[in-house]
Amino acid sequence: MAYTLADIAAQLGGQVLGDGNVHIEQVATLEKAQAQHISFLTNRKYQSQLASTQAGALILGAADADASDKPRIISDNPYAYFARVSALLNPLPQPAMSIHPAAHVDPTAQIADTASIAATSVVEAGAVIGAHTVIGEGCYIGANVVIGENVRLYPRVVVYHDCVIGDRLIAHSGVVIGADGFGIAMDEGRWLKIPQIGRVVIANDVEIGANTTIDRGALDDTVIEEGVKLDNQIQIAHNVRIGAHTAIAGCVGIAGSATIGKYCRIGGSAGILGHLQIADHVEIAAFSLIGKSIKSAGSYAAIYPFSTSDEWRKNAVHLRHLDELVKRIKTLEQEVISLKGK
């Protein structure tokens, strides 16, 4: 598949500078691009590569419009423009619109004519699968699950019974949606299981990375709002609500009944304790545990700074005596006041 630069701009907007007839087959980094590639500059760090790149064309912001004389498209948001060009040049392969003979689909399930149900996948009774949705190999769709249109479940995704999924979800392999939340009650020395009778409800335009798990609610539902983007190996506990357009990096754990606002960004391996409320537009640094609700937008962190192990050993030992240290400083302050008074 190839487009001229003019074709691209006709479809996606932006201003063409230089030869609009150059043929573009693929996107590439400034460093690796060749004549058939279009590249882009969105990070000052790579500015010096503009001079040496072999790219056939470029995507640049208005401020950089004259930073190269190669054929180029000028855009207000070159990174988003690049995303669109890449999507244009790399359409997802469309599997056959059909139910594979080696799929196991309950006769009471409602499968759209244009849906694709792959070999070795299982769709249980009462499930509903929308138009143009692709259920990959080895997926399991539980009873009465409702899945919208243009959803793509990669191989080996599991959706437990009764969960509801909107349009255009992308879920990668190993995702588990709707497993039981961790609900137990201690009774005379033994844990009793609390049945988890809520669902997982996922709105439109969500993406979920490989091996991420989202538990069903205990009584009410676990809710993932519109446009949420989840990386790999995230754990979302029962009755959590993730606000629209929030993006969460890999390995994050969110404990039960936490509510995360809209447009938050949570760094890798961070954690949020149960029952907390996190406001909209909150950024949480990687590896940070949030132990209290956050009421204001802003950036929050809790990272132990690394050093060589020798230095770490020397310094960290004092953390267990910090309170005593503060008391020694108070004592010193009083003694100095007393000495000054003399």
Add this chain to the structure above:
Amino acid sequence: MAYTLADIAAQLGGQVLGDGNVHIEQVATLEKAQAQHISFLTNRKYQSQLASTQAGALILGAADADASDKPRIISDNPYAYFARVSALLNPLPQPAMSIHPAAHVDPTAQIADTASIAATSVVEAGAVIGAHTVIGEGCYIGANVVIGENVRLYPRVVVYHDCVIGDRLIAHSGVVIGADGFGIAMDEGRWLKIPQIGRVVIANDVEIGANTTIDRGALDDTVIEEGVKLDNQIQIAHNVRIGAHTAIAGCVGIAGSATIGKYCRIGGSAGILGHLQIADHVEIAAFSLIGKSIKSAGSYAAIYPFSTSDEWRKNAVHLRHLDELVKRIKTLEQEVISLKGK
């Protein structure tokens, strides 16, 4: 399915106050409950909702027996009582007791007549599956695995060869039991693999959350004792032993040969280093790494407190100089003593 309040008390005990003939179909939170629901109060935080709830009946502790005049059951442990009511009202659906024609079961495997082996699952030679056990879609049961009675493996659980599983295990999708432990030996610049010839042995009444992994032992076995409850995405390394009735929250990692006591509670994303011994009745806070054995019951923590990123930046930098800071305080103390002596 519906029960009268009197029916419930007849089955589960507790004292009925008010109209025992009210019909109950489901459990619900105080906030969401309607006339056909029974709700409960176990957290003071929700006390104010008692007045406004639309619930048809309530489960209350003895101290709250008069806090509502709705039909109610009084119990010593209302949360456990609620768990039992919910289990009564929400029995698990029972799949057909049979081997699905699209399951792959080795002829030498011994499958109880009342067991259920789903489509696309695989049971290898010599495996034993107990009465009323359900093996979900896409599960893999390795050679010579022994699984007890009333076990439920949700879709896509893997149990490697030779592992032993007791009665009533619940394992959620994506669980991997018995993969090789991480055993390697360096030899002239290359890692040699150490064959992992131990097993995983799981006692009765264990639950394992989605995508949790439990590695087989290197030489001896990895052991999960009776009544242990594991949340999602936990990693249990080779030769670990988890004591009876211990509960572990999501994303915890337990390194090789650690021994965890009975009735411990481990918070989310915590970690325990290899070869440590943790006593019975130890609580470990979320996100805390335990780097030495713990010999006494009690509560332990190691959490960096979060703040805004600006404050964090200002404060955290000093952690790399804490030892020097302590020396400066010592110097000050000596100088103040010297000044006072003048």
Add this chain to the structure above:
Amino acid sequence: MAYTLADIAAQLGGQVLGDGNVHIEQVATLEKAQAQHISFLTNRKYQSQLASTQAGALILGAADADASDKPRIISDNPYAYFARVSALLNPLPQPAMSIHPAAHVDPTAQIADTASIAATSVVEAGAVIGAHTVIGEGCYIGANVVIGENVRLYPRVVVYHDCVIGDRLIAHSGVVIGADGFGIAMDEGRWLKIPQIGRVVIANDVEIGANTTIDRGALDDTVIEEGVKLDNQIQIAHNVRIGAHTAIAGCVGIAGSATIGKYCRIGGSAGILGHLQIADHVEIAAFSLIGKSIKSAGSYAAIYPFSTSDEWRKNAVHLRHLDELVKRIKTLEQEVISLKGK
């Protein structure tokens, strides 16, 4: 299977002391070993067990050659020798060299005659599977994937399209290779997906633990070099490069475009931020987040030391005021200087 001690030494080298005719069936720990077992001493901690062990034979280092008079093999590297003996005594079972009738293999895939493709696995168009490679039950091999020789994919491994895997890879259940990296661009309040068009390229002699995920590159490839050993539940983001013979423990997260050197060792649940460079021969402690590039070999740590929760509470609160504390110390130092000057 049994070997005499002399047979073992004939195959693997080392010097036999004592009766070379003793028959050895299995490896075992000093504590559990019986007459038919060979055991080993590689950790001083277990030295006292040498006297009481029932093992039929031992593997000892040169320094311990006379520490027992049992039949024994003396080796420069007893742990590596033990690994080799165990591999000799525990050969992996070899499944039938064939494509199972319940496997789904595209007719354009090239499967070596000696490969084994298990029931319920799927191999897509254009994929290439090398000699003696075993594709387990429920695995999914995407279009045009190339897999080398003597590879073993345990049940339920997913390899997305176009990825390249060398010889002798061992990948445990639940591994996902080549899912999309987490690439999104914000555009007018909505996240746009950036197509991930790179691959994952894995060199020879790599092992990957259960439920570990390795994302495909955004534009260029994600690369795992020769001899890398990855434990369970590790997350490797797009465009990461892991240097040869590096070993990474469970639950580690490595963010996008990080480059890890050769012969590094990374402890459990550690993290490495995106775009960093880590030198060769770097050791990173468990639970440590590395937030800047590391240019020199050595050992690095960032662990909050644990204590009882009460002590932790008392001490941790001061971390939010450390900067103020340092200022108070500076003030004290100036005042003491001033007092001394009087």
